Amino acid sequence: MLKQMEGSHAVAEAIALCRPEVICAYPITPQTHIVERLSELVQEGEIGNCQYINVESEFAALSVAIGASAAGARAYTATSSQGLLFMTEAVYNAAGLGLPIVMTIGNRAIGAPINIWNDHSDSMAMRDAGWIQLYAETNQDAIDLHIQAFRLAEQLSVPVMVCEDGFILTHAYERVDMPDRNQVQAYLPPFEPVQILDPEDPVTIGAMVGPEAFAEVRYLSHHKHLQAVEVIPELAAEFAKIFGRDSGGLIQPYRSEDAETVVVALGSVVGTIRDVVDELREDGVSIGAVKVISFRPFPMLALRGALANAKRVIVVEKAFADGLGGIAVGSVRMALRGLTTPIYTIIAGLGGRPITKAALLDAFGAAVRDEIDDPLFLDLNWNVIDTELARAKEKRRSGPIAENVLRDLGLVGGKPV
Amino acid sequence: MAQKIKFYQTGTLTVGNRLLDAENRSVQSTVDRSNSLTSGHRACQGCGEALGARYVVDTAMREADKKLLAVNATGCLEVFSTPYPESSWQVAWMHSLFGNAPAVATGVAAALRAKGRSEVRVLAQGGDGGTVDIGFGCLSGMFERNDDVLYVCYDNEAYMNTGVQRSGSTPATARTATTPTKGGSKGNVFGQGKNAPQIAMAHDIPYVATASVADLHDLENKVTKAMGMHGARYIHVNVPCPLGWGSQPCETVRLARLASETGLFPLFEAEDGIVTSVTKIRRRMPVEDYLRPQRRFAHLFKPKPDVEALAAIQAIADRNIRKYGLLD
Amino acid sequence: MIGRPAHSRSGADIFQVRIHGRGGQGVVTAAEILSVAAFLEGDHAQAFPSFGSERMGAPVIAFCRLDDKEIRLREPVMSPDALIVQDPTLLHQVDLFSGLDTRGYLLINTTRRYRDLGLGDYVTKFPPHHICTVAASEWAVEFIGKPLPNAAMLGAFAAITRRVKLDSVQEAIRQKFPGELGDKNAAAAGKAYNTIRTN
Incomplete structure (x- = not known):
């Protein structure tokens, strides 16, 4: 059903359709509207017997989700920025325990200086915590990726973060096609845990593991991510069958097949980049873009395939490593290892700095001439x-x-x- | 026809089951006890926490008709019970982190509520570090929401698992690895530390109790009472630690008894924030008798008695005795 | 997908609106309602706030883009086709007219004349039927009982830009504020619309 609504509310309604059994909520801008709307949906009885727990911190929010998931419930929470960092220990723990929790990240910068606006510093800081990370370009993406996230998480018993740009998506009113309950029901079966706290069949979850087995346990977590590389496109294909729309997958190319210059990016900025690509194409520039949807696992082969013929690659990212440059670019380089393709990094949109079409036109123009600073901090004063x-x-x-x-x-x- | 027997008539304060009516015997003395924390774990000799946990979990298991899920904070209890590839737990048990056991338990309880499994009960456990320090935010949150969890703190008054560092439950003057007594310093300072049971009571939760491994019948009774209630319940158990306290393993129970008989560790119950019963001191002992056998307090006696510090500790005990009415 | 995609940006159909006001005046709500009005007409619309901290009285900006194609652009509206000023006290405090082309539309909530606002020369650059002052706060007091000018400003917007129909604006208002409040706001929008159309 087509609706014009706020991104956060759209995500909340999509979560409700996924029938979570425990939702843990702690307020932090810009994620808050999601859990606010979910509290209403629970109150209104839209999510069955779902338990909505107001907790005292983000650390508790994810910890409650960990307990709920271990006890066999479909568990959900959402956070942003400092909140994600505050729950860091539990983020790693949820992945280490293999608990299929789904968490929305309303992407926001990390202080100091304190800043409530969008960039990707928060989720990038958790990129190696063992969670799958999916990035949404639009609010439609955000809806669809959440539905796929529960399926993916539960199929592989691994937690999934769905990252959507704070304010830019969470607070934007735009058109979405809200799936109906039956479609989601058909796509997402009830949660069948691979491990559960059950008095009838008691197990020990979270035992201490020493040097004799730790590496094996960790490798098995790596293996899940390798499996996810296979499963994510399958789930996207199945999604298309039921919902009638292409959504999800590992990457999404845009006019990149024949392009000499290919821009790689994550999240909502891909929309602006599409517009810029079209304008440059009209000027005869051979340029395209690739949206990375799954950043963890990183789609090594898919991306290598998409970039194989490019003469140069530009990575636009909303986070960076001090003294080093981009973060996502490291993974892109890994995907292209052995090739000599120049890869430029544009660091943009930090702390909510608007990423304008004009600035990208200039920067891509310079890159096409191989005259771009690397890394380039876009629009720096x-x-x-x-x-x-x-x-x-x-x-x-x-x-x-x-x-x-x-x-x-x-x-x-x-x-x- | 059995006569009414007081435990001290049996020559021991701990068991004495043979002389009691069957219904008054401890859970631990029954053949069908669940042995939830079974033998073979790696606790130190004389570990008060292992003793306390065994009684607590078996009693909780009986009261829950074996439908119990347990959550454990990081700490000695977690480490000595689950070294890979072994587990001593014969109860569905999970460990997540040091500071989140109350929140994880909240999540478990929420999942059970969502699934309509009200017959399954939730027990959370932690040491004093995991409870009164790093997990305190989560504990307070669990209390304030009145989640249906029984939380048991095994208080051995320092971070024993990491090698005896001071916690928010370490008593004044105690020597720990981070409150040393070298160079004339006097161990942990006076005026610090928190009274977790009192803070728990301030949340007006249905049930708060203190207990001791010196009176295991009482501990079992308190767990039984707590399990008969719903909402957030808290039991704070005094568990001496031979390693951290510098005491003989065989002295664990005696020291726990002295802690209560001196007034330093009052035993009481509170419901909805109000004290409803106290265990009277049967034979009042001076604090020196409790402190002297513990190497963590050795500097109070050598090279010469620290009269001032001993008087200050006695004053703490005296104040507890007055506050809780521990003497008849 | 080589070559021109179905939704090429070559057309100049996108219509961009920027709304200035103060916290508490329903600036963000106005942008949202406008987007819903366009949606009801089958258009694509994207509304978003300037993402500041939300405090009563602080300057607030909200944006709305309207198009018959999917809107992919995520930058703030820097070159608005229409500028809605909900609070005239902002006129000389913030860079209100930044990027506004003189072929665009300008709506100001005021009962004063352009000359008295210090805009006498500026507004002469616009086609006369592209500018209007709206007694939105007064009408809001009359219809709603509170000086919340956003509904009336949207009625005026429909009147001078003809980019959305009054009906759609009123329906969007009623969706946002169900019941009596929606009817009152819709009436304020209607009053503004009709006043401008008859003038």
Whole structure:
């Protein structure tokens, strides 16, 4: 059913269709609207006997989900930014225990400086925690990926994060095609756990494992991700059959098959990149894009195939490693190992900085001429940086950087004064 | 026709089952006890926690008609019971992290509620570090939501699993690896540490109790009572640790008894935030008798008695005795 | 999928709206309602806020894009086709008119004249039927009992841009505010629409 609605509410309704049995909620912007809407749906009896637990922290939110999942319930939670970091220990634990929890990440920057706006620093920090990570480009993607996420998680007994850009998607009203209950029911069977706390058949979950077996247990987790590389496209194909739309999968190419330059990106920025690709194509530039949907597991072979004929690759990402550059680009390089294709990184959209078509047109243009800085920090205000560097050089006690920069810009609270 | 027997008439405060009516005998003395924490685990000799946990879990199992799920915080109990590839647990048991056992238990209880399995009960366990320190946020959250979980804290008054470091439950003057007594310092300082049972009571949860491995009948009775209720319940059990306390393994039960008989570890029950019963001190003992056998307090006696510190500890005991009315 | 996709960007059909106001004036809600109105007419629409902290009285911006094709662009609206100013006290505080082409539309919630607002010269650059002042707060007080100007501004938007129908705006308002409140807001929108159409 076509609906015009807020992204968070669309995700909440999709989650409800997936019939979770335990939902744990803790507020953090920009994810909050999802759990707010879910609380209403539970109250209204839309999710059967689902238990909605208001917890005291994100660490507790995921811990409650861990307990619920181990006891055989389909468990869901959502978080963002600091919340994801606060639950880090439980994030690794859920994966280590092989519990098929689904968690939405409303992607948001990490402080300090505190910032509530979008980038991918949060989920990228958890990229190696053993969770599958799927990134949504649109709110339609977000709906569809959540439905596939439960299926994938439970089939492989591995937790899945569905990452959607905070505000840009979570707070955007746009058209979505909301699946109906019967379709989801047909696609997502009841949760059949591979391990369960059961008084009739008591097992020990979470035993201590020493050097004699730890590597094997960890390898088996790796193996699940290798399996996921096979299973994700299968689940997408099955999804298409039931829901009548292509959604999910490992990657999605856009006009990239014959392109000399291919842009790789994750999340909502892919939409803007599609527009930029079209404009450049109209100017005769041979350019395309590849959306990476599954970042973990990383689609090594699929991406290598999609990039094999490219003369150059540009990775646009919303997070970076200090002193090194991009994060996703490392995985892209791994996929292209042995090839000499130049790979450029554009770091953009940090802390909610708009990624404009104009800036991408310039940057891609420079890349096509192989004249781009690598990594390129898109739309960086060098005056501010130079001023602060000069100040720090001049004076030992130069003060807090964030405050200095805001003063230089004449900004207080994000508005000119 | 059996006469009414008091435990001290049996010559022991711990068992004495043979002289009791069948219905008054301990769960542990029955042949059909569940042996949930079965033998072969790797606890130290004289471990108070292993003793306490055995009584707690078997009693909970009986009260739940064996429909029990257990959640455990990281700590000695977890480590000594589940070294790969062995497990001592004959109960469905899970361990997640150090600081989240109460929240994991909440999740287990929520799953059971979602599935309509109200007959299955949930027990969570942790040491004092996992309970009063790192897990305290989750514990308070579980209390405040009144989730249907019995949480049992085995308090040995320091982080024993990591090599005896101070916790928020370590008593004043105790020497630990992080409150040393070298160079004239006096161990853990006065005026710190938290009273977890009192804080639990402040949540107005249905049931809070303190218990001791010196009175295992009482411990069993309290677990039985707690299992007869629903909502968040908390039992805080005093479990001496020979390794961390520097005591003889054979002294574990005696030290636990002295902790209560001096007034340092009062035994009481509270319902809905109000104290409903206390275990009276039968033979009041000076705190010195409790402190002297423990190497963690050795600096209070050598090279010469630290009169001031001993008086301050006695004052704590005296205050407890007044506060809880521990003497007739 | 080589060559031009079905939803090429070559057409200039996309219509971009930027709404300025203050926290508490329903700025974000206005953008959402406008997107629903367009959706009801079968269009694609994308509404989103400027993502600031939500505080009463603080300047707020919201955006809405309308198109007959899927909207993929995620940047803020920098070159609006229509600018809605819900609070005239913002006129000289923020860079309100940034990117507004003089072929575009300008709607200001005020009972004052452009000259009195210091916009006398600026508005002469626009086609006369592309600009209007709307007594939205006054009508809101009259119809709703509170100076919440967003519904009336959307009625005015429908009147001067003809990009959405009044009916759709009113239906979107009623969906957002079921019951009496929706009817009152819809009436305020209707009042603005009819006032502008008859002038």
